[in-house]
Amino acid sequence: MTPESHSPTGTDDPTLGPPPGCPAHGLGPGGLHRLYGPEAEDLGAVYEKLRAEHGAVAPALLHEDVPIWVVLGHGENMHMLRTPSQYTRDTRLWTALQDGTVKPDHPLMPIVAWQPICCHAEGDEHLRLRGAVTGAMSTIDHRGIRRHINRATQHLVNKFCEEGRADLVAQFAEHLPMAMMCEILGMPEEYNDRLVHAARDMLKGTETAIASNAYLMDVLMRLTTRRRAEPKEDFTSHLINHPARLDDQEIGQHLRVVLIVAYESTANLLANVLRVVLTDPGFRARLNGGQMTVPQAVEQSLWDEPPFSTILPYVAKQETELGGQRIRKGDGLILGMAPGNVDPRVRPDLEANMQGNRSHLAFSGGPHECPGQDIGRAIADVGVDALLTRLPDIQLDCEEYELRWRASISNRHLVELPVKFAPRPQQDVRQRPSINPVPPQRPNDWLVSTQQPQPMAPEPVIPAGEPTPAPEPARRPGVFRRLLRWWRGD
Incomplete structure (x- = not known):
């Protein structure tokens, strides 16, 4: 240029x-x-x-x-x-x-080099490749994913909740997105510390970045081979079976893009939201007081500090x-x-509240707008909410000025986020966290009544030999009772 x-x-x-x-x-x-x-x-x-x-x-x-x-x-x-x-x-x-x-x-060649993927394609080729990715994305069960996010959050918190201290970057923000992406792609058994390290290392551009990229591609190509032979209900299988008929190399490259972009952006988003909650008393007060929901807090973070x-x-x-x-x-x-x-x-x-405004540029726009943005939002929404519910007294364990970032032209990555809290016992990962557990309800507890139950009147004693009195005609129930019977299916 x-x-x-x-x-x-x-x-x-x-x-x-x-x-x-x-x-x-x-x-x-x-x-x-x-x-x-x-x-x-x-x-x-x-x-x-x-x-x-x-x-x-x-x-x-x-x-x-x-x-x-x-x-x-x-x-x-x-x-x-x-x-x-x-x-x-x-x-x-x-x-x-x-x-x-x-x-x-050139140091930026891994970022700027052309690749045969939807991110660099246009016209009919872009429609073919992008259509396969968005088609596979559309099969994701968002309600089921939210349950998995909550369960994965509980599992991660269980690893440090008894200590009373943690680094929310290394022990939470860098792990939750990878655990979820492995679940979505269909390789939960591959999720481990090595995969997280390889993804982080590749993005840092270190001397071992090429080896880390090779490891990631080996994992993804093996997954592609497995799903060709035994398709399941996961993103990879739907990508393989899409009418666009991507070949194995195209499948592997797109899995890599989806995994890395979703991982890096969501890890940064989680760290950024948690940092603001821990360092801005007004922000946290609005969140705790109900003036702001977690999804609104996430959206505010996307304005103030986009993941990329x-x-x-x-x-x-x-x-x-x-x-x-x-x-x-x-x-x-x-x-x-x-x-x-x-x-x-x-x-x-810049201090104005941006609640409800999604016109930021965090997920790009136009033909190349991020197709997985709702997954990223879900991981941040559920993950932050579950963490704060589980550890409501969590506080920053250092001075704010001591926080450090690793910056590049592409993003600004928080290095660590040390926190402290009252030690807590581990929790059953199958249970949704709750500060005040709700007791199980009886089937008709939703019916509101101010009447107290009255003791039943005794059956009248009829002397022997006297005729049994004819029963009084049944009184037709009122409109309200008939409506209740219809509603309950009586």
């Missing part, structure tokens, strides 16, 4: 940059802000500088000073998402990849204009979920 010269000198010659000591020193070629390295430790602040300098769409630099446009405006992001005729996820059209600016060993802060790249299919900037064919653009969610044109007051 070559945006129109961003250098005040009319050239991008780095030798013409500012001298040491100048406020602009440390910027990239053309005085552009870098989205990596020490200069970008607080990307939120960088995005606000870019907004102030350039408006809703700003030029910036990726790793190794690859030029990119950052879409900061909420409306501009939505336009890009909803206009597939102008913008695509097919990275093969990105000029920076075509001309070698993005080299094969950006997605890259989108590519311009033709020369166009966005946010007052001239975008050339082949230019790359970043979908700015986090900066778009705090666009002052849609959120002039």
